[in-house]
Amino acid sequence: MEQRIIIEMGMGNDLHGMDYQKAAARAIEDAIRHSTLPIFDSIKLSHNDMRVQVTVAVQEPDKIDPEALTSGLPRGRAHVSVVKGGLNIPNPETGDTAVIATAAVEAFLPSQAGKWVQA
Template structure:
């Protein structure tokens, strides 16, 4: 049977000075998962390795995101990360500095239980 999504969290992150898309994406993912606590694994005696985690990050230059590095940082489940066009770049007109803003959706799935 197919997996069922049981969580979706959204987050935002940025890199203000380095124009590092992976860093901005990592901060967006951290922002999203920082809002979650999943006590059901302990309460139901489930192993979190059964959970599939699917992350989508949006940035202006998706090819500059190291998705493997981001997936390795996720603390639970079997994770995949995909970068897509989104987010925002903001340029300071005074000095030309570009602020990279990333958005992230973190989804968690489990095999159907019923």
């Protein structure tokens, strides 16, 4: 059985290029910059024991390459899912559309129940 040990949310955008991949990568980077997991060094856990589930939301999910986003994650066994969400904000004066992506990054470990003793 796995237990979720962390969930972080992030937001990223591409203001002028309407590049969903860039916005999604920035959303993931924003989420993982908010966390650190010292537990791995503290109790000698391997990062390979961690499963990382990323969910990215953009208005046009088919324009995302999930494998490319997976390769940018620094630790664990990662999987990226893409769903419809985020925002497209058109600028009628310039014709540009700002793309806003959101991301949730979840980390799971095998159950640690009974492995820790309070001293």
